[in-house]
Amino acid sequence: MLTAARLGAAALSAALLTGVAAAPALADVPTPVVPDGLYGKSDPTYDGVWRQSLALTALAGAKVTPADSAVGWLTGQQCEDGGWPSFRAAGAACDAKFEDSNATSVAVQALIALGGHKDAVDKGVQWLKANQNADGSWAYNPGNPGDANSTGLAVNALLAAGADPAGVAKAGRSAYDGLALYQLGCTAPADQRGAFAYQPAAQGGALAPNGLATGQAALAAVGGHLPVATTARTDAAPRALACPDPSAAAVPRADSGEAVTAYLTAQLAAGGGHLTQTLPGAAPAPDYTATAWAALSLIQSGHPQQAEGSVDWLLEEGGAWTKNGGDAGATASLLLVTQAAHRDTAAATGQLTALGPAPKATEAPTAAATTKPKGDNSTGQYWLIGIGLLVGIGGGLLLSLQRKRSQRL
Template structure:
């Protein structure tokens, strides 16, 4: 979801949040938030093998997949029980539901795995997670085949099969295809490819200038498209040919190119221009809102959208625009800790995993992301891993369970660019010390005025320790 503003559901559950938000924003009838809940009493207690303690009914597979993806990308070897829990959630037909309490062989072919209740978002994320872990090719292949089977006739994917497609689900499915080396241009239904399905939701030259390149969640009943932050951020990763984890090192020195509408057309955005067009839109929105995207729901004041901001950062990096992503990554470093660590049930595993993936993609240190050890935060949210890298192990021993280094980024939700107050204090102290050393050196050198008296050092902003904190 989208973080604190939608805390009534599991935080950072991107797919489910998109459905709920889209229903409000564009007035379409959205499918259920997830598959049919299990027969277990609600709320469901998270199994010990699952990352995070919140009710897993609507996001168990999603957050487990994100966590395993982020951990494996960090060199952490997760516990067998964590991986086995994820593979055990897969249904006999290859798809994954959001969560099922009964994973017996009999239940896999009954209502607990109703094909209409299986979840394309969970399946796409599970495919990406398990493809990074040894020994799970069969599960991955079955998951990909299931995604191909439930593709809509227009090339798109719905959250639950049998419903109209949406940009988020289609983007995630495309990323899953890319994970296994499948070409989305050749994965088609009725002659419509996965990329054709994705193009259905992108605003083109017929839209107002400031909206061109954005993605809508779904068309409104009249067929019009309204920009959606999370839909744009998640679909952009697929448009740029990306998957998780984002490891792209290609760099485009120029800013993203807005959609060229010099020859005005009302047709879909061309595939070749799709990634640049949405990147330009995302970069513009980030800059306009203090380097983060905003969540706007009817009747409520706009609030920062942490999930959309993180996905926008990942997508811009994938598109070759790390410069445009850097400030958003800094904003998340300065403001994201509370989003990940202070959910209603403690650590939000999907939020923590998303921050780890963002830090990695932005070439920042997840052991010191704005002053917070977010990798350890994620590790502590689940079963003890089989092994961790030496650096992570050292950090864990220094900051056991607390996960926060001195100077933690628990700050007010402002635009501090990711710099912790402790960083500023440290700079001030260093500047003060430097000024003192300069004065001492001048005295030792015997700097004199023509009259022979010692010449006092010139007072500067740096010398007072106040001049450069905000530069």
Template sequence: MLTAARLGAAALTGALFAGVAAAPALADTAAPSASAAASSPAASSPAAASAAAPAGLYGKGDPQYDGVWRQSLALIALQQEKVVPADSAVQWLLGQQCEDGGWPSYRAEGAPCTPATEDTNATAMAVQALTALGGHQPQAGRGVEWLRAQQNPDGTWAYNPGAAGDADSTALVVNALLAAGADPAQVGAAPHTAYDGLASFQLGCAAAADQRGAFVYQPVPNAPAAANTLASAQALLAAAGGHLPVATTDRRAAPPKAPACADANGTVAHADSAEADAAYLTGKLAAGGQRLLLDTPGAAAGPDFNSTAWAVLGLVAAGHGAEAASAADWLAGNGYAWAAQGKSGTDPAATATLVLTARAAQLDPYNFGGANLVQLLADAGPKPKSAPAAGDPEATRAPGSAITEPDENSGFSAGWLIGVGLLVGIGAGILLSLNRRRHTAAAAPAVPSATDAETPAGGSAAPSEDR
């Protein structure tokens, strides 16, 4: 079946041959939001960023705020694609762990651990990375115990221990617990378990109909609760009982359902949590052109790549792959700039997120909208120890060709754009040539046959209509 992007390309080609000027809508290139959980501040210049990045770390940008986060995501994504990372990459992540089991966002080599700098987001992602890699159970186990110790009495987690909980951090910890084999329903003192803490951020039947099932980032005292896009997207994976990497699940035949709300003040039960959130996100994706839009205060209006990717991951984990497909297609057609064209070059967190998203949506991360995301990610860090051989059914294109064949997933890839440009040029040339000949024929006197025609002074014989 032709996707919207392919249909658009076909329509453009037809328009050119019909002599109609057409201008294709190009991919969105707006920058993604910088969330507390996945921010990746760019260095002021590539040179400064390169000097700040340790040799074993993925990415050249300043790692102060996201070093552990992006390293963990990169390792999870590469492990999923059966790329064995360099020992230095794994050792860098292990070396960031503090004696008490937690991870900070980043600490310089030789710098002591400061408990106040350890955070739940970095620790939760590191636990998922080490669990995915295997062979690091002691370190992952200490990370889980640290997370348990930082749980608030209400069952939630904050970014930094001691603060009020938020939905993003709580969801990420639930992901880590599930990855490590712990039951979130048993973590915490009843009735305030990890799942109870997550549920405290979900809007129920008292909310407006179009916000039911969504998650707030953090309730604000004496202010109406407001749905938050990133919180809703990241919470869905946890509510669905999933973690990274996301395994493709059996697809549900029916679309997700909003809460029934027989009780106007009813809350969303845990069993219905993922379904309610999926219904909310599906509606937001449809309203936004199959992408989620930025709703961070102060951020410029535009598409939110990070939230859209997390929504796809959550929808697939919840069994709604059909509802995730169009958003995954949109990311294939528009995500390259987010992943590869930052101030410091490749953004490993964004690239890894797209690799995970592509595989969850049953698309090809080796040719995602024309880009080989696996190669892009591998090139952003130390050389891997090994990678799949060409022809591996789990890796349809082994790392080696940064831009592969014309788009197989959808969206305008580099190949599509080049092809469209050539068609535009050829079509315009044909139209101009035909137009010039018509005008020349109309203005010129009758021309003798080619056998006895005389060439006008200072010019050439007038062209025939057959030429």
């Protein structure tokens, strides 16, 4: 996933990020009719499977049982070899050159979150393993150079499925080796260390920090997947990459997660709680999608306090991103963030539910899921208890005085 609206095909995504096309052109594909079971009403050509997968993952976390048509649409998009395309019109045959690792990775995570789809999940994982590059990475479409986003998403799917990425290898290079290709190490300027580049091959081999690539690859680097549901918390801030050997270009696996979260923490602080994207010919603009993935990665890594400002920003400014709840992919992403941060999920859940078929069942959110954590609240709780006791004592005294007065009368 390389843009907020997906633009789904790697050709368009890479053009936005690097100016280089890297996938089959889809310009001649006619605009399809939006299926009834699909979340969102916009053209699904480039993001149908992506937004459906995010929506189903987020709704599963919100204890919403989606309609059979919604789940059936996603499983029906899977090809016989196990991969998913960005979108396949009803009745259209699968075409291997349009299957992509991003759609497959998020679809696998969605079906795991829903439960009960072992065969489809196993086939999807096998497709990912079969289409790993010789350097350990994944490309958007098989046969192309790998990139950080696609590799990170594939690692997310492997982790969700219980497969150790260190043991998923091609030509002796593991998935973690593939991810490490894109992380900036000690040879980079100090303020760039820990970041991820999108696709060095498209930039003459140079590693240049990219916000969205960093946000998405970070979740894999810290050992996470969708949905993020960890309650881990480390009070200390993430540690920047230590460089006893300034000539070390590669980031050791043991330091990868901490290095990228330290980089993200600094970037978010400098940006007022959000990351920024700069596209050719355009002014710098807030990057909602990258910020959301950065927040998820920080929470997964045990640094939720470093993510709080970003979550606040997304909740306050995210209307433009979600089109006030009209964009299914963005709304689902916002719901995933609010769930991970233990914020109030009611609004995003309602907006997302309204964008698809009526769910089969919905559970009311619990108090724990709708409370923003603010550290130790025990003092406030004791004040409430004390006030309650005083009210009770005062009420008892008043009743006693009234009884005595009535006896005198």
